Amino acid sequence: MEVKQFVGGIHVPHHKSFSEHKAIKEASVPAEIIIPLVQHTGVPNQPLVNVGDRVKAGQLIGATDKFVSAPVHASLSGTVTAVERRLCFTGEMVQSVVISVDRDQDKLELADVDLDKVTREEAIKAVREAGVVGMGGAAFPTAVKLSPPPDKKIDALLINGCECEPFLTCDHRIMVEQPEKLLRGVRLLMDILGVKHAYVCVEDNKPDAIEALRQKNKDPQIVLVKLPTKYPQGSEKHLVKAVLDREIPSGGLPFDVGTLIQNVGTCVAVYEAVKHRRPLIDRVVTVTGQNVRDPQNLLVKIGTPLSHLIAECGGIMQQPAKVVVGGPMTGKAQQTLEAPVVKGTTGVVVLPPDLALEDMDYRACVSCCRCVEHCPVMIYPNQISIYCEAGLVREAAYWNTMDCIECGICAYVCPSKRPIVQWVQLTKPLIRQLESERK
Amino acid sequence: MSTTEKLVFSSSPHLKDKVSVPSAMRDVFIALMPVTAAAIYFFRLYAVFTIAVALITAVLTELLFSRLMGKKHSLYDWSALLTGLFVALLFPATAAWWTVAIATFIAVGIAKELMGGLGWNLFNPALFGRVAVILLAPWLAYVSGWFAPLAPNLGPVDTLTQATPLAMLQSGSADLPSLGRLFVGFPAGALSEVSPLLVLIGAAYLFYRGHINWRIPASILGTVMVLSAILGHNPVYQICTGGIMIGAFFMATDWVTSPFTGRGKLIFGAAIGVLIVVFRFGLAPTEGVAFSILIMNAFVPLINRKTTHPQFGHVRKAVAVE
Numbered sequence: 001m002e003v004k005q006f007v008g009g010i011h012v013p014h015h016k017s018f019s020e021h022k023a024i025k026e027a028s029v030p031a032e033i034i035i036p037l038v039q040h041t042g043v044p045n046q047p048l049v050n051v052g053d054r055v056k057a058g059q060l061i062g063a064t065d066k067f068v069s070a071p072v073h074a075s076l077s078g079t080v081t082a083v084e085r086r087l088c089f090t091g092e093m094v095q096s097v098v099i100s101v102d103r104d105q106d107k108l109e110l111a112d113v114d115l116d117k118v119t120r121e122e123a124i125k126a127v128r129e130a131g132v133v134g135m136g137g138a139a140f141p142t143a144v145k146l147s148p149p150p151d152k153k154i155d156a157l158l159i160n161g162c163e164c165e166p167f168l169t170c171d172h173r174i175m176v177e178q179p180e181k182l183l184r185g186v187r188l189l190m191d192i193l194g195v196k197h198a199y200v201c202v203e204d205n206k207p208d209a210i211e212a213l214r215q216k217n218k219d220p221q222i223v224l225v226k227l228p229t230k231y232p233q234g235s236e237k238h239l240v241k242a243v244l245d246r247e248i249p250s251g252g253l254p255f256d257v258g259t260l261i262q263n264v265g266t267c268v269a270v271y272e273a274v275k276h277r278r279p280l281i282d283r284v285v286t287v288t289g290q291n292v293r294d295p296q297n298l299l300v301k302i303g304t305p306l307s308h309l310i311a312e313c314g315g316i317m318q319q320p321a322k323v324v325v326g327g328p329m330t331g332k333a334q335q336t337l338e339a340p341v342v343k344g345t346t347g348v349v350v351l352p353p354d355l356a357l358e359d360m361d362y363r364a365c366v367s368c369c370r371c372v373e374h375c376p377v378m379i380y381p382n383q384i385s386i387y388c389e390a391g392l393v394r395e396a397a398y399w400n401t402m403d404c405i406e407c408g409i410c411a412y413v414c415p416s417k418r419p420i421v422q423w424v425q426l427t428k429p430l431i432r433q434l435e436s437e438r439k
Numbered sequence: 440m441s442t443t444e445k446l447v448f449s450s451s452p453h454l455k456d457k458v459s460v461p462s463a464m465r466d467v468f469i470a471l472m473p474v475t476a477a478a479i480y481f482f483r484l485y486a487v488f489t490i491a492v493a494l495i496t497a498v499l500t501e502l503l504f505s506r507l508m509g510k511k512h513s514l515y516d517w518s519a520l521l522t523g524l525f526v527a528l529l530f531p532a533t534a535a536w537w538t539v540a541i542a543t544f545i546a547v548g549i550a551k552e553l554m555g556g557l558g559w560n561l562f563n564p565a566l567f568g569r570v571a572v573i574l575l576a577p578w579l580a581y582v583s584g585w586f587a588p589l590a591p592n593l594g595p596v597d598t599l600t601q602a603t604p605l606a607m608l609q610s611g612s613a614d615l616p617s618l619g620r621l622f623v624g625f626p627a628g629a630l631s632e633v634s635p636l637l638v639l640i641g642a643a644y645l646f647y648r649g650h651i652n653w654r655i656p657a658s659i660l661g662t663v664m665v666l667s668a669i670l671g672h673n674p675v676y677q678i679c680t681g682g683i684m685i686g687a688f689f690m691a692t693d694w695v696t697s698p699f700t701g702r703g704k705l706i707f708g709a710a711i712g713v714l715i716v717v718f719r720f721g722l723a724p725t726e727g728v729a730f731s732i733l734i735m736n737a738f739v740p741l742i743n744r745k746t747t748h749p750q751f752g753h754v755r756k757a758v759a760v761e
Contacts, residue, residue: 007751012454013454166454237751237752241751247751247752248752249752249753250750250753252752316444319444319445320445320446320447321444321445321447322446322447322448322449322453323444323446324451328451328452328453328454329452329453330451331451331453332451333446333447333449333450333451333453334446334448335446335448336444337444337446349453351453355453355454356447363460363516363557363558364555364556364557364558365558366557366558366695367558367694367695367699368463368650368694369652369694369699370458372699372700376751377750377751377752378748378749378751379751380699382699383699400750400753403750403751403752403753406451408451408452411451411452412452412454412455412456413456413458414455414456415456415458415459415460415462415463416459416460416558417455417459419449419450421450421451422450425450
């Protein structure tokens with residue numbers, strides 16, 4: 001199928017070879033798991049268990065009656081040892097349930113539902129109860145996404161298998177190893193939304209994934225789209241632009257142009273939730289980088305500490321290292337390894353000392369325009385960096401700082417090594433404040 | 440859980456491209472080497488001396504101003520050295536060494552450092568220094584008496600003080616060099632004007648390294664060629680004379696002092712082209728390129744504001760759903 005290239009973007013060395021051909025392996029059971037009560041974008045859950053309670057794998061341990069939320073479940077059986085604030089990968093302290101894990105684990109009891117008899121409402125309810133969120137990193141509650149406002153008609157479903165971040169291969173492996181589950185999840189989502197067209201979008205640096213999906217896809221309404229490899233192809237705005245040539249308006253969402261986007265991992269989770277009533281208690285995490293001994297794609301229980309995962313992969317080879325949760329372009333560097341894997345954790349990248357860059361000395365903007373040339377949302381990062389650095393919020397707003405998707409290209413190409421994304425992240429709340437004061 | 444891991448913390452992105460300001464400046468320095476070599480070939484010790492004066496003055500000025508302003512010197516970003524080389528290349532080989540030194544001092548000290556350092560300067564430092572000594576010429580004439588005894592003897596001068604092709608065109612001289620000779624190498628005028636071919640080779644390197652964009656050089660050269668053709672001059676001959684080549688590829692494309700918008704670059708280049716033609720055929724025959732670029736440098740912030748492209752998702756409204 002014909003696709004359009006979006007303006008801007010860049011070819012970042014993709015470093016996928018560390019783990020792209022390694023089959024998904026189940027990680028060992030850690031001694032303790034930490035389950036944050038908020039792992040999604042939205043309202044935090046309330047804990048439903050107390051210290052000392054015995055919990056079973058798959059048991060609901062946190063929920064709220066607010067709409068924009070996703071409940072959390074115990075991913076392993078054990079005893080609750082604490083309900084307290086714990087470090088999350090974002091650097092924030094988040095209310096979490098800490099569980100001391102039993103040595104012997106029971107097998108998860110699964111239902112087997114006939115998908116032909118499931119109504120739309122039942123399916124959404126199942127997705128909601130399973131606590132499914134977007135697994136590409138944003139972690140927006142899927143059930144909320146599947147219930148768009150009635151005035152927004154959705155006519156196309158996009159399945160995001162681009163995985164444009166360097167290093168990460170979890171989506172790649174899901175497409176190669178679980179194409180049938182994935183495609184059944186897509187069909188399920190199409191039926192829930194009542195759309196006639198779904199596009200499974202994969203970058204052309206994953207030919208084996210494309211081939212696996214092509215062989216298993218018998219559904220004429222599901223179209224396989226091969227996209228040129230270019231960062232940030234997996235950004236929602238750029239995916240919709242490339243595949244459907246629709247431009248999501250500034251400040252808008254995909255459903256403003258009649259589309260809905262789901263990550264490939266989410267499709268599998270939706271299938272499991274509806275077919276087997278299986279809660280989202282594990283996910284595929286890529287543990288990779290030049291500085292971890294044995295890079296792998298691991299099936300990890302939610303709540304597993306990063307230290308356990310890295311130990312599982314042979315540990316860090318050289319110090320000082322940089323451990324990034326998520327991809328290296330947008331992910332978060334860690335100060336310790338105590339944070340747990342959450343539903344939105346795509347990967348853990350361990351960078352070697354020569355790539356473990358601290359915030360280095362930066363220079364003044366020399367107006368080289370490299371950021372302007374490559375900016376995928378076509379704003380002017382050079383101007384934004386100058387005004388954000390100076391704290392000139394009004395000027396920063398004038399130069400469309402709010403449209404920034406924080407993809408990191410500007411800071412990647414900057415010859416003056418300016419930390420543009422950091423400044424944007426610090427300035428955005430100030431602009432929001434300014435705008436609310438104006439109203 | 441081990442707590443002995445030494446982890447580095449910073450904000451995203453965690454990968455960085457290799458290109459840096461010093462590496463880019465070094466590339467420009469390398470790109471200037473062919474034409475510098477040609478200048479030395481033609482003018483021998485005179486060229487070497489002029490370049491040496493400029494480079495030494497640039498380094499000393501940088502050190503002096505960073506000391507005065509209490510900040511770390513930025514010699515390692517190559518910008519001071521590069522400005523020094525540019526200033527030298529803008530002078531004829533026989534220029535008095537103290538004018539070269541004063542121009543370099545003004546370029547590095549005033550046009551760059553006092554403006555806030557590399558990145559904050561509004562005007563191209565080298566051109567600013569060069570033009571400053573032209574405008575200060577009446578006053579410098581007084582000073583030259585003091586320095587005259589200090590002038591080194593570098594050999595006979597006569598063969599080096601050839602009239603430039605531009606001056607020949609103006610005076611209707613019959614000894615005009617052929618276009619081919621002019622393009623490959625003709626020793627007259629400023630050091631950088633001796634060989635358009637070698638300037639182009641340097642520019643090709645900058646294109647290859649991705650440091651300059653076609654828009655500014657193409658619009659300058661295009662405008663000059665079209666306008667001089669309309670005025671009845673040989674357009675190719677025109678762009679090979681004077682400082683147009685070095686101006687279009689090295690001076691007007693200076694990152695800091697040129698627009699950052701695509702359309703802005705075209706407007707900037709075209710305006711410089713028009714000014715060059717006005718200077719060349721309407722006013723003085725020399726230094727038109729330097730004045731044209733400096734004048735347009737002042738308009739860069741305005742051009743930038745007026746020529747921005749809309750951001751993603753701004754113009755086009757949501758498309759209708761079937």
